[in-house]
Amino acid sequence: MAVKIEKTFRVDQPTDKVWAFLSDPRKVGACVPGAEITEQVDERTYKGAIKVKVGPSVTDYKGEVQIVRLDQALHEIEILGKGQDVRGKGSASMKMTGKVHALDSGSEVTSISELNVVGILAQMGSRVISEVSNVMFEQFLNNFRKQLQSPDAAIGETSTATAKPISAVGVAFSALKATFTRHSSSEEAKADLAKSDSAPPVPDKPKDDSGGK
Amino acid sequence: MQKTSAEISGMGHSMKRKEDSRFIQGKGNYVDDVNLPGMVYGHMVRSPYAHARLKSINTDAAKKVPGVLAIITGEDLAKANLAWMPTLSNDKQMVLATGKVLFQAQEVAFVVAEDRYAAADAAELVEVEYEELPVLVDPHKAMDADAPLLREDRTEKNNHIFHWEVGDKAATDKAFKEAAVVSKVNALSPRCHPAPLETCGCVADFNKATEKLTVWLTSQAPHVHRTVFALVGGIPEQNIRIISPDIGGGFGNKVPVYPGYVCAVVASLTLGLPVKWIETRSENLQSTGFARDYHMTAEIAADKEGKVKALRVKTLADHGAFNAAAQPTKFPAGLFSICTGSYEFPQSFCEVDGVYTNKAPGGIAYRCSFRVTEAAYLIERAMDVLADDLKMDPVELRKKNFVPAAKFPYKSPLGWTYDSGDYHAAMKLALDTIGYDALLKEQAEKRKKGELMGIGISSFTEIVGAGPAHTFDILGIKMFDSAEIRIHPTGKAICRMGTKSQGQGHETTYAQIVAQELGIPAKDVQVEEGDTDTAPYGLGTYASRSTPTSGAATAMAARKIKEKARKIAAFLLEVSEQDLEWEPGKFFVKGAPSKAKTIQEIAFAAYTNIPPGLEAGLEAVDYYDPPNLTFPFGTYIAVVDIDKGTGEIKVRRFVAVDDCGNIINPMIVEGQIHGGLTEGFAIAFMQEIGYDESGNVQGGTFMDYLIPTAVETPHWETGKTTTPSPHHPFGAKGIGESPNVGSPAAFVNAVVDALSHLGVKHIDMPITPWKVWNILKEKGITG
DSSP: OEEEEEEEEEESSOHHHHHHHHTOHHHHHHHSTTEEEEEEEETTEEEEEEEEEETTEEEEEEEEEEEEEEETTTTEEEEEEEEEETTSSEEEEEEEEEEEEEOSSSEEEEEEEEEEEEEGGGGGHHHHHHHHHHHHHHHHHHHHHHHHHOTTSOOSSOOTTTOOOOOHHHHHHHHHHHHHHOHHHHHHHHHHHHTTOSSOOEESSSTTOOOOO | OOOOOTTTOOTTOOOOOTTHHHHHTTOOOBGGGOOOTTOEEEEEEEOSOSSEEEEEEEOHHHHTSTTEEEEEEHHHHHHTTOSEEEOTTSOEEESSOSSEEOSTTOEEEEEEESSHHHHHHHHHHOEEEEEEOOOOOOGGGTTSTTSOOOOTTSSSOSSEEEEEEEEOHHHHHHHHHHOSEEEEEEEEEOOBOOOOSSOOEEEEEEETTTTEEEEEEOOSOHHHHHHHHHHHHOOOGGGEEEEOOBOSOOTTTTSSOOHHHHHHHHHHHHHSSOEEEEOOHHHHHHHSOEEOOEEEEEEEEEOTTOOEEEEEEEEEEEOOSSOOOOOOTTOTTTTGGGTTTTBOOSEEEEEEEEEOOSSOOEEEOTTSSSSHHHHHHHHHHHHHHHHHHHTOOHHHHHHHHBOOGGGOSEEOTTSOEEOOOOHHHHHHHHHHHHTHHHHHHHHHHHHHTTOEEEEEEEEEEOOBSOOOTTTOEETTEEOOEEEEEEEOTTSOEEEEESSOOSSSOHHHHHHHHHHHHHOOOGGGEEEEESBTTTSOOOOOSOTTOIIIIIIHHHHHHHHHHHHHHHHHHHHHHTSOGGGEEEETTEEEETTEEEEEEEHHHHHHHHHHSOOTTSOSSOEEEEEEOOSSOBOOEEEEEEEEEEOTTTOOEEEEEEEEEEEOBSOSOHHHHHHHHHHHHHHHHHHHHTOOOOBOTTOOBSSOSTTTSOOOOTTTOOOOEEEEOOOOOSSSTTOBOOOTTHHHHHHHHHHHHHHHHHHGGGTOOOOOSSOOHHHHHHHHHHTTSOO
8 A cells, every 4th residue: 555645834943943853853753643763773773663543453563764865955854664563463664755945934844755554554545544644744743843843842642752642533533534525624634633833734735725724 | 837826826926025024124043143152252363464474473462361262373273284274166275374374364363252352352462473575466467487476385386276268279260360350358357245244254063062063154055064164174074064044145255165164163162162253344355255356358250240250268367365266166267158148159269367366365256157247248348349340339239149049059169058048039128128229319419419428238148057967066066956845734835955045035936936836825835944954965055056956956846746746636536646637736637626635635645644555744855957057148228327527427227138037936036136236236336356566455344345325226127038948847047146247248338338439448347437537538528
């Protein structure tokens, strides 16, 4: 089950600050709901875990994150993550490319993720996987912005210490709702999760779709 | 055939179904309704991977769940030599995985607990370590040199299961060389699933004191399953009792033996407790017998006037990880060689190659007599492509090539002898009913306005009722079937058959056959099936075989009883047997109709006033070996309108003219046709068990595998012609499968016809609005 997710969002912070954050997997990992970085293996390799619960299915991936490419000049990073569920329910891998651009005020981050899920979760189909990814992304973005603004702030849905799985019922329901009702509700779901933030998320497609507030 | 009174309700009466009173009151008794004292529950741990090495299984955490009694793994079964079991197609299949897994949702471990919840919770905690292996999803790549080897257990180190061919290759190739016109179509009959209302399951109860194993089983073929359990498990066959209670639909899905059954039996033997195992919906869709997955190419050689000269068919059959197809031993591709259909092909050659892939095992016949749906779909599609190539009306092309009624029995170039048929008559009735000429005019006008409307024809021929013992067997057991009739002293009867109804209405139709033959009112005839301790041996219900085999056996057993009844009547009336005449329900003396004895009086005498020299009682058994198969046929016409903006297809009209020979119960036949057409509609437009490139099932829930409801289902118009089978005791042929076999081609032909002026020659099923919308977009019809 290969899913490609392209996202573009803006943050009210200078490019250097955003880049410094984005190029540190420990910091980024802390913003991913349900995820934690448990160990740094070498300069570019980390061990980590992520729990994803969709409906009745809990998947507890453990694996490695590796920085494949880090271009300080272009502010571009490529990360490869691979994990297997600890109880053998499947595996997932993700190749993510992130790039920070300077804007007149603030920065714009573009990310392209190629997610490959094998196992029970993948049976949910690309529609659900995409929607779950969207919901997770909104939570991530929320955390990301908070952390950028005040690095010591507590992170909402996750913490590096306990790494709770992302909200089971919430994610499943909003993902399913979004899948069934497509646009409007999908945006509602995003709005629910992103409402605490000042700048609206800017999904890549459609470009003009800036979500509710 | 003399029609009986409504009181007797023999053949031809639309008697209400006797079984329905319990079904509509919710009083059916299905496997999951069986609850025994001390019963425990099984739950399956399944593989998330399509292809992976099994490195370890850790059950420590699972065993700690309160209520867990046992966890069985493949290694445990291997110790008892039960890790593998034979399939119905001379292959073997893993019961629980050892070494590696070969498809997603494959059975890996079986957890037994005191209740279902504990079993399911513990199954979640079984930790299995896998090492992923390269996955083979595309059957077209199965025979590539670099394809991963799936079945390491086989001596042949490749993914090829079988090559099968029939027909005269040289003569067919020669006909193609000399042909003026050659048409070709590549048509996929996609992987689909019968998805019966009731999923599969069982309750296995081994009584340690009596050493008797009783298994309530969702089985279409209980006797065959008993024999398989005896052979595989080494349990003496008299100590095994299989009971198929009410079955909530089978459609071929309940013919194979599944790992869950074996695990439940092993658990019951081990624990000495009754063990229930019932699949979830997703388990049913993902792991049990799928249907179709035939990747077919048909070529027709014809002259310029459209007279066909030869048919050449090449097919790749995807059987998944194990060849668990349920079909007669000598027919690895089932009865696919019926692919010349209703047409008089002088030559034909057909070849099929079966391959393994990392998908669920099977290849069962979904409401079809072993690959007949694939064959009918292919030839009906190919005829339309030829008509399009020749710019001929598809109706004219069909009529020109039909086997004429005068040529029956007709011997096809692929070796079948069609019993009877009148294809022109069925076609004419269908055309008249739908108003074909007016529709053609309407279509021409709509095209001018840019509107999309299509008419699709399918004039299929089926082959059902397997089958004659000289050709047909399953695991060596000949495909006869049986009936036993016992008349009670008060003139009521009980009958038992080797078949098993899953909703077909056998309790009514078999009773009507007895009523027809003996004049005992059908309401007084009790029909029982599915208990191997009481019913005579039989091969079960699938392939539209119940009426051709057990139905025939019922008539033959009734006729044996009638002969004895005649002797008793002659004794009672003090005349010779030759002086007696029969009318439904009684024998009377020729020329003196008032001197008569009813069948009820005769039955009473059989127990109370037995003629000297005659045995007491009135009963008979018949094992019927049909001399040939039967060949139902029909013409279906679909009319569709396509929304240019959305690609949505609306089936505006659908006329189904069927000919299944003499009819036992017209209402039940009508019901069968409605059900089969609805399934055919779903197959054409909605259903596919797809896999992604990693072997993840993409049709494993009802969210992705769609079931038509009353909202989507079109209105069906039915009609009939009657061409009795000349060799069947009462001229019947079988109807259950015709609508599923014949309809997909009518739907697809209609959609392709609606788009043919845009250069569209073929669209593979399922034809979703998304597929059509993309075509419209590509053709510049929609924005």
